[in-house]
Each structure stands twice: as structure tokens, then as C-alpha cells.
Amino acid sequence: MIEIVRTSDLVLLGFLQSLLENANIPFFVADLHMSALEGMIGAFPRRVLVPADxxxxxxxxxxxxxxxxxxxS
Incomplete structure (x- = not known):
């Protein structure tokens, strides 16, 4: 899996998920549950990863x- 986007913007994250799902591109959002540890302050960005191919x-x-x-980059 290759990281292509790192963001704390949950609206952007939802949009990216929708784009990738609609294009049938497999993906994984890493660090999605860090908000439970950080108290929803956005200190830990979520990472969007896709298979290398x-x-x-x-x-x-x-x-x-x-x-x-x-x-x-």
C-alpha cells in the first residue's frame, strides 16, 4: 500500500473515499480511529493508502x- 494523501480535513477525507469507491479503486484509511485518542482536535492526520498497482x-x-x-509527491 502506498500513501497518496495525508489530511486532517474530514470533509476532504469523505470526498476522497467517495471518489475512490465510485472508481472501484481499493483503498485503506490509516489512523482513522486516532480521534478517540486525540479528543477530535485533528492533531493526527489520516492517511489514504492504495495498492501499488x-x-x-x-x-x-x-x-x-x-x-x-x-x-x-
């Missing part, structure tokens, strides 16, 4: 959605 497709999809700035 889907990275190019996922990055293109996110770029086409106008969110290129959110992608990790």
Missing part, C-alpha cells in the same frame, strides 16, 4: 477532481 489511477482521479495539491 492502483496508485497512478488514484492520483489521476484525484488530480482530475481538482485536488492535485492534496497529493503527496
Amino acid at each position: 492502483h496508485v497512478t489511477q488514484a492520483r489521476r482521479l484525484i488530480d482530475e477532481a481538482g485536488l492535485k495539491a492534496e497529493l503527496l
Whole structure:
């Protein structure tokens, strides 16, 4: 799994999840349950990971959605 986005923005995270699900791109959101430990202050960003063989497709999809700035290099 390759990390493509790291964010504390839960709205952005939900949008990315929807994009990836609709494109049938498998993904995993790491650190999703850290909010229980941090008290919902957003100190720990969530990480969106996709399998290595889907990275190019996922990055293109996110770029086409106008969110290129959110992608990790």
C-alpha cells in the first residue's frame, strides 16, 4: 500500500473515499480511529493508502477532481 494523501480535513477525507469507491479503486484509511485518542482536535492526520498497482489511477482521479495539491509527491 502506498500513501497518496495525508489530511486532517474530514470533509476532504469523505470526498476522497467517495471518489475512490465510485472508481472501484481499493483503498485503506490509516489512523482513522486516532480521534478517540486525540479528543477530535485533528492533531493526527489520516492517511489514504492504495495498492501499488492502483496508485497512478488514484492520483489521476484525484488530480482530475481538482485536488492535485492534496497529493503527496
